[in-house]
Amino acid sequence: MRLVIAHLYPAEMNIYGDTGNVIALSRRLEWRGIDAVVERIAVGDPYDFTAADVVVAGGGEDRAQLAVAADLQRRAGDIREAVAAGTVFLTICGTYQLFGHRFVTHDGDEMPGIGVFDLETHGGDERMIGNIVLDTEWGPLVGFENHSGRTFLGEGQQPLGMVRKGYGNNERDFDEGAVAANAFGSYLHGALLPKNPAFADELLRRALVQRHGDDAVLGPLDDGVERAAADAAATRP
Amino acid sequence: MLRLQIAIAAGRLAGRASQLLGRGGSAVPGLVAERIDPRLIDRLVASIPRVVVVTGTNGKTTTTKLLVGMLESAGRRVVTNPTGSNLARGVATRLIEVARRGRVDTDIAVFEVDEAAVRALGPRLRPAVTVVTNLARDQLDRYGELDTTAAHVRSALEHAAIAVLNADDPMVAGLAGTAGADRFFGGSDPVRAQMPDDRTLYGDAGGPRPGPEPSVLVRAAEPAGEGQRAALTVDGEDLEVRLLLPGVYNAYNAAAAVAAATALGVEAAVAAGAAAGVVPAWGRGQTVEYRGRRVRLLLVKNPAGFNQAIRLLAGEEPGAQVMISINDHTADGRDVSWLWDARVEDLAGTGHRFVTSGTRALDMAVRLKYAGAAAEWAEPDPRTALDRFVDGVAAGGTATLVPTYTAMLDLLHLLQPDTHRREAWT
């Protein structure tokens, strides 16, 4: 068995350790004897998203995000089709914002998103920085957030979780991230998946079922160190 | 002038008071004095014939130390700021300490300046030479984006007569033409390939040198004893440099210092010879004796610096014993995401043994596990961890500590309870 992990914009959107998400998915497949194929997709590279089982993208600097926004527009139809078909997506911070309808800067300029999630983001002055803990369907998620954009979910948009500690989408609503079909968005760096193994396995389980059917199972792993790290991180100020 | 002298006197008094209170803290005199005379630095610097500013993300402290050694070997009287005191208050404190009757009697001053502070402080120091070692992503929760840091450095360079720039670092090479004149240092292709920068973090290394052909070139560098032997070409002249400092990145620091020293009229051979006498700054490859073992400290602050330590360790004989100590206090950066940006995978298969400590001991243990170089144990408490680690090293053996900044202070306090505070504390 094999799964294809597509790493979107590894060079452009890479500054907060989000590569760790790709590492975590790959290792957790390999430890179970499943081949992990990682494909790197840069701005401008042609890519057929039906080939991917999990698509992962991270956060970057403002200049990189502009280039990525334009590139995403060209792929918008393909990505929305892949989401509709059940492909697993994990988008963090800058790419999470661009998976919404739009990013509105402080001066009122608009950077269009691709509308996978029903949300929009507004630029702010103050950055929301710190350790963050969420409660989700898959248990608590622990990470670190660092963003100035404030994200507001549309009426029916399901969040990834509710904030127990930290800011999340914005400082008002106590929600964090977004989920649509098998597409997930979040502000959690950390990297997110290595310290949250149950959530990492949820993504892998969904991807396996999509590709190999309902009887594909993920065997258990010893996640003692990961869980201890998450518990310790949750206590940090 | 009167205000300046009152400020100096008040600063010194505050310094003595804070020492009596056991606070150490070399920032206090500068803070107090600058409040009384906000132009204190400008006034005192005006009496110094020439000033050098050393800035950049990694290697500032070592480059400063090397340059000071080279200038002193050439018979110059040099004033410099102590390790890590690289903000305005640290510079002010040092100027107050050496001022006599409102003047600083020296030939030259060499100041290490924080890359985020250099925009405001650099122009006030009116540098003849500004050295930029490299620019890499560093503690994004504190420093913000790298583009912003580069803009700070650029604005400081507009006030420098000569810029000494790293030709191999794309962000630094991009600063060419900003100062009155540029002088470049760099490495030959094989040396350059061993020098991690932000591009190598993500596998985009290689390709042509981003800057022009350097005037000071590291042709080769190979380990020798606890340090290394580097072959340099300085304006066409071939020289050998012996360093007590390990790692190719320190050969770059030596090249930067030689480029600055020769720009200031020191003979290349004198500069190269002086490098051999420069001992590592605190935590930068320094080795101390502890309970019958040799303990080596390699400070890491960001992915590029971590990659330098990884590169060094990966090149060593199998079986090295390494404790990686990661803290997440403000001075370390509260965000430890950067551990995932470093090439920890390069430690897999080295045959080395790893343990972890610090407030984020477990994060580091997870990182090592996913890199295929699992830690034998993780212990957050520095004292417990250090004792357990050193007990596991054979008497007479070498132990390597790879700490972040405050983790290094914790460990130095345990390794050398009496001596470290004055020099290491900022």
Ligand SMILES: [Zn+2]
């Ligand atoms: Zn972010």
